Amino acid sequence: MEVRLKPHIMGHIQAVQLILDGAPVKFIVDCCLDAVIFHTDFKVTHESLKSTRSQKVSLSKRHKDYLSNYVASLHIDATTAINLILGDYFNGTETMLKTPLTVKRIKPLPQLEKEVLDKPSEDTKGASLLSNLKR
Amino acid sequence: MKLIADIGNYSTITALEGKEPLLIRAVEADITVKSVMSKNTDESPTVLCEGRKLILGEYATKQKNAQTIVEQGKHNPDVIKPYLFAGLRENFQGSISYLVPHRDKWQEDGLRSKLINTHEIAVNGKFYKHTVTDIQFYLESDVAVEAAFITKEIPDDGDCLAIDIGGGTTNFLIMTPDGDVLHRNSFPDVGGVSLANDIINSDLMKSQKYAFKVPKIMDAIADGTFRYGRNYDFFPVFKPLLDNWFNRLVDQIMLDSRDYLSDVATVMFIGGNAELLRDRIQNQDGYYIPQNPQYSNIEALIGG
Numbered sequence: 001m002e003v004r005l006k007p008h009i010m011g012h013i014q015a016v017q018l019i020l021d022g023a024p025v026k027f028i029v030d031c032c033l034d035a036v037i038f039h040t041d042f043k044v045t046h047e048s049l050k051s052t053r054s055q056k057v058s059l060s061k062r063h064k065d066y067l068s069n070y071v072a073s074l075h076i077d078a079t080t081a082i083n084l085i086l087g088d089y090f091n092g093t094e095t096m097l098k099t100p101l102t103v104k105r106i107k108p109l110p111q112l113e114k115e116v117l118d119k120p121s122e123d124t125k126g127a128s129l130l131s132n133l134k135r
Numbered sequence: 136m137k138l139i140a141d142i143g144n145y146s147t148i149t150a151l152e153g154k155e156p157l158l159i160r161a162v163e164a165d166i167t168v169k170s171v172m173s174k175n176t177d178e179s180p181t182v183l184c185e186g187r188k189l190i191l192g193e194y195a196t197k198q199k200n201a202q203t204i205v206e207q208g209k210h211n212p213d214v215i216k217p218y219l220f221a222g223l224r225e226n227f228q229g230s231i232s233y234l235v236p237h238r239d240k241w242q243e244d245g246l247r248s249k250l251i252n253t254h255e256i257a258v259n260g261k262f263y264k265h266t267v268t269d270i271q272f273y274l275e276s277d278v279a280v281e282a283a284f285i286t287k288e289i290p291d292d293g294d295c296l297a298i299d300i301g302g303g304t305t306n307f308l309i310m311t312p313d314g315d316v317l318h319r320n321s322f323p324d325v326g327g328v329s330l331a332n333d334i335i336n337s338d339l340m341k342s343q344k345y346a347f348k349v350p351k352i353m354d355a356i357a358d359g360t361f362r363y364g365r366n367y368d369f370f371p372v373f374k375p376l377l378d379n380w381f382n383r384l385v386d387q388i389m390l391d392s393r394d395y396l397s398d399v400a401t402v403m404f405i406g407g408n409a410e411l412l413r414d415r416i417q418n419q420d421g422y423y424i425p426q427n428p429q430y431s432n433i434e435a436l437i438g439g
Contacts, residue, residue, distance in 0.1 A: 124396070124397065125293070125396075125397070125398075125399060125400065125421075126294070126296055126309075126395075126396030126397060126398070126399025126400075126402075127389060127393060127396045127397075129296075129399065129401075129402045129421045129422070130296070130385055130388065130389055130396070130402060131385065131389065132419075133381070133385055133402075133412070133415055133416065133422075134381070134382045134385050134386075135378045135381075135382065135415070
């Protein structure tokens with residue numbers, strides 16, 4: 001998944017790059033997202049630089065689920081989401097989505113008794129008679 | 136005297152009140168200027184009417200210039216007249232009870248203006264003079280359902296959905312045991328002709344590179360041979376096409392009448408092609424097909 005980092009995020013990343021001796025942008029983004037998602041305590045104290053450029057970056061697979069859930073829960077696109085997450089991270093505020101969303105296991109409805117299935121309800125008797133003829 | 140007439144796309148049925156109905160295939164061949172050996176039977180009579188000499192019925196389908204009643208225009212009084220009187224073997228004076236799928240003032244006025252008159256007609260070499268004094272029109276599916284309620288052939292603990300599958304058209308209606316019609320509709324081109332066309336357009340039949348005729352396919356279905364002539368067996372495609380055709384029909388009816396289905400307790404099938412569905416409903420409650428579904432409408436009127 002590719003996203004475009006906004007200039008104000010790039011300002012933070014470039015500052016971190018200076019400290020980490022020119023680490024690639026993707027590496028820093030991955031480390032930041034690991035810190036948010038997997039609580040890896042990655043923290044580099046830095047002063048944000050002024051940046052006017054934005055940059056495209058591809059995300060690692062391990063972050064994809066989290067980002068998808070974030071996107072779904074806020075009904076925003078992936079680029080906005082990644083900029084919000086990294087913005088919160090660099091400002092020291094917690095992201096809105098603390099834990100990744102998981103699909104709830106929904107129990108299927110209990111099976112109806114055979115007699116109930118066989119006998120059409122009074123409301124739909126005519127429709128049942130008709131549809132039973134289909135093969 | 137009263138003459139009862141059910142002029143259908145596939146067959147015409149006429150009966151004098153209190154007498155057995157006569158079914159004739161709705162096909163004619165004009166032999167006015169041709170020397171053709173005629174059969175002169177009840178089912179394939181030779182009729183001289185308005186200066187035209189015609190073979191009607193089954194034998195007409197064998198002629199090169201055979202034409203179905205649908206092709207000629209079923210509502211044209213001149214087309215109907217030979218079929219109407221072909222079954223009479225004595226001079227007739229009286230009214231006609233005429234079954235129609237729906238009321239249409241123009242058609243009814245047209246039939247009245249032409250048929251209420253005296254007609255001279257020869258059938259199988261004998262001349263007759265018929266005088267029509269009046270025509271009453273009846274809705275064809277309604278009379279069959281009303282009669283079934285009266286004779287208790289269907290239970291009166293709920294409404295009846297009647298599906299009249301004719302040769303060319305499928306009519307259906309929902310009637311209460313009191314005889315009130317809650318809903319009715321008619322699907323032209325969804326009758327047996329539609330199924331026959333499905334068969335003709337199947338890959339199997341197309342691969343035969345032969346110009347199949349709809350009436351002959353319908354005959355092969357009706358007589359249960361599923362074989363066109365001697366060489367073309369369409370049984371392998373008949374069952375899946377029948378299922379597909381009928382499922383589509385059921386879907387159309389359900390979509391159209393779903394607001395009225397809640398009180399329906401019986402589904403009744405009538406019309407010539409109802410016979411195709413008999414094995415589907417065997418020994419199941421809630422369904423009814425009369426013994427001779429093609430005669431249901433006319434028998435209801437004959438019964439009074």
